[in-house]
């Protein structure tokens with residue numbers, strides 16, 4: 001997993017951020033603290049815990065976990081760009097800009113926030129996911145995937161999988177079997193083959209029982225395919241050693257590649273380039289990313305001219 005030069009960059013993240021839009025709430029309002037972008041393929045990327053911004057008028061929560069999952073916002077945007085570069089199709093993206101200190105979008109409402117002014121941002125996050133799940137179900141009836149991207153520090157050199165032991169990917173398991181979750185072209189199987197430690201280990205254990213600490217939270221439980229109106233949903237808990245400033249580009253490269261290969265194997269995707277485009281190898285810290293995710297960069301767009309995929313809408 002260390003053999004190739006990183007191809008994800010700050011410029012790439014800018015391009016992805018540029019195409020993000022303010023997320024509508026269920027009441028038709030918008031939140032400038034939720035970044036949401038519709039996609040052109042049956043993949044939704046969610047990152048609820050990477051934000052750094054305060055919510056105006058909202059004090060810090062007094063209970064619950066308040067630490068952010070460092071750089072998972074950057075990672076999600078870079079992974080999206082990597083997938084697009086390989087498949088010429090755009091994932092749906094929902095990324096929190098608000099800090100978990102004020103609002104936790106991966107909790108049920110009564111545990112997510114304490115101050116009512118946080119409620120519209122919670123509603124915006126979930127309205128975006130719900131809308132995108134509905135779109136994916138309608139446009140891609142054979143199946144879609146929601147990846148909820150998190151970080152953990154208790155097991156820093158491991159990437160944990162959370163599906164509530166297969167519950168939230170019920171449809172995937174029924175249609176494609178366990179191979180789709182732990183096999184050679186599964187996301188975690190690909191990561192393990194690339195040298196990452198994953199849990200459950202796909203090769204040695206068959207990957208059936210997940211760590212109780214990371215087996216899947218509110219988002220995958222709400223939108224997973226075990227529900228009547230859901231899609232297959234997997235929570236990823238990325239160890240902190242993979243999220244250092246220096247390691248993150250390689251992780252984004254490898255994770256994006258694993259997701260694209262999964263999409264080719266199980267979601268009907270086609271790889272559209274033999275070689276991914278090479279970008280300038282640079283990276284910036286989260287604070288600069290957050291500053292960049294404002295309206296000033298929204299005029300920059302992601303080019304669709306190279307899209308050659310005919311399987312999905314481009």
Ligand SMILES: [Zn+2]
Pocket residue numbers: 049069106149150151
């Ligand atoms: Zn998290």
